[in-house]
Amino acid sequence: MRYLTCAFAAMTMMVNGANAQSVPCGGEFDTFVSELRAEAERQGFAPQVAADFLSGVRQDPDVLAADRRQGIFQDPFITFSRKLISQSRLDRGREMADRYDAVFDEIERRYGISRGVLLAFWAFETDFGAVQGDYNTLNALVTMAHDCRRPEIFRPQIFAALALHERGDFDPDTTTGAWAGEIGQVQMLPKDILENGQDADGDGRVTLKTSAPDALMSGAAMLSDLGWRHGEPWLQEVVLPEDFNWYDTGVHTTKTVAEWERLGVRARNGRLDDGRLEASIVIPQGRNGPAFIAYPNFKVFFEWNESFTYVLTAAYFATRLEGAPVYDAGDPAPGLSGEQMKALQSKLADRGYDVGGIDGILGAGTRNSVREVQRELGLPADAWPTPDLLNRL
Known part of the structure; x- marks a missing residue:
């Protein structure tokens, strides 16, 4: 997960490694694949294993076309959120919360991640497992690594997929997923699966395509690894005073909840959380539109996806799944085409x-x-x- 794909979201990744300038890319595709085989050997993979793994790989022009086609992210928050959040999706989410109640209880106990968060990503990524993508994953990863726009993101995923292959969890011919290489019901990249994959159904395998418990627990482990703060909130709708300093809005400015309260920020429903928490005020369509207070866990959503509109919609949907009302859309000024x-x-x-x-x-x-x-x-x-x-x- 983590790059804008499939059912809206192949997710953007935070991958440790070299910068874009130092990662080889481009040139003849066959030569590039030969270089990948040589690098795999340098990393300690057996030459024949690496050769067999990459023997059938091909460049996929549909992957490149999908990467350059992400117009939905031009929609403003109100339009985008109304497209993604439907009553049927809310109903389905609550049904899944009941069906996998024991899994979510364990996630909350182990990682302190509220069930609405995983349900939101599960819904937006694959419609609860129904739309997981049918791109050949190895072809997608190698195509994106060969493309010189973001090789530092995708190249490490190829060797993570090879490591999964060695342990029997990745077939280069049959493993499929989203166009940017994510696999399974919550769309995880090979490196994330390697590091955070969890066998939650007890069958001895991590199968993110067919096992909802495995997918949900693995997604929770990854969020925890990315810095999720145990048991803390992430987003809440607020009402702002008319004389508010609008320049202080946005994730670039943080104050304690108590400080925001002294400036007149009020919860639209209920009360704000712990006054000691650092938080930001987010107004996605300006001072006359919806307003939210974003707690520290909100920033973890950006490790899953870099799109502000997607992140805010997912975070808001998570609150809706847990009983929050529909936001007050207000009357924002018209935006731009x-x-x-x-x-x-x-x-x-x-x-x-x-x-x-x-x-x-x-x-x-x-x-x-x-x-x-x-x-x-x-x-x-x-x-x-x-x-x-x-x-x-």
Whole structure:
């Protein structure tokens, strides 16, 4: 998991290793595969095992096409969340919570991860196991490693898959999954499976495609490994005062819950959590749209996926599965189309702001740049780009 795929999410990865410049990529595909075999041998794999494992690998143009086709992430939070969160998905999630109640109880006892979190990822990644992807996983990993956009992410996954193959848990010919190489019901990459795979059903195997208990427990182990704080919350809807300092919103600013309360932040339902916790205020569509307080565990979601809109939707859906009401959508100012967003990003870049790329997507770089230019222009600095802002620039 961790790169935007399949049923919306092949997940972005945090892989230890060399940077992009130092990882070989590109060139003739056959030569690249030969280099992979040589590297496998240097890592200690038997030459014949490495050769057999890579013997049938091929470049998959459909993988590259999928990697460059992620338009759904241009949708703003309200639109995106309403597409992904349906009553049928809520009902199905609650049904699965009951069906695997004992598994979730054990996850909560062992890792302190609330069941709504795993249910949300399970729903968004594969519709509770129904849509796991049919790309050949080895082809996908080698294709993405050969492509020079992110070889440092995908190349280590090839050797993790080879290690899984050695222990009988990966067949290069028949193992399938999402376009970016994730496998199973919660979409885990080979390296994550190798490090965090759990046999939760007691059959002696880690089978993430067919065993929901294995998939859920493995996903929980990975979240814990990524830094999930045992028993703590992750997200809660809030109401903000009209005179709030909008520049202080966003994950770049943290204060204690008690400090936010002194600034007038209130829970829309119930009470805010422990006043000593560090938290951020998140307003995905500006000061007139929904508002949330994001606790430390919210940041762990970004280790699963880098898209702010996806992460916020998954985190919010997790709260809905545990009884939170539908958020107050408010009346946010109209946003920008993809082409308008590109025009805005170009104008911001011309003014010296680092938007992170002219791609039409409201990512972290663009949000930060919008916030700064709003303050420069004397506008409410809520990081929400509007047609009015584009016209002013």
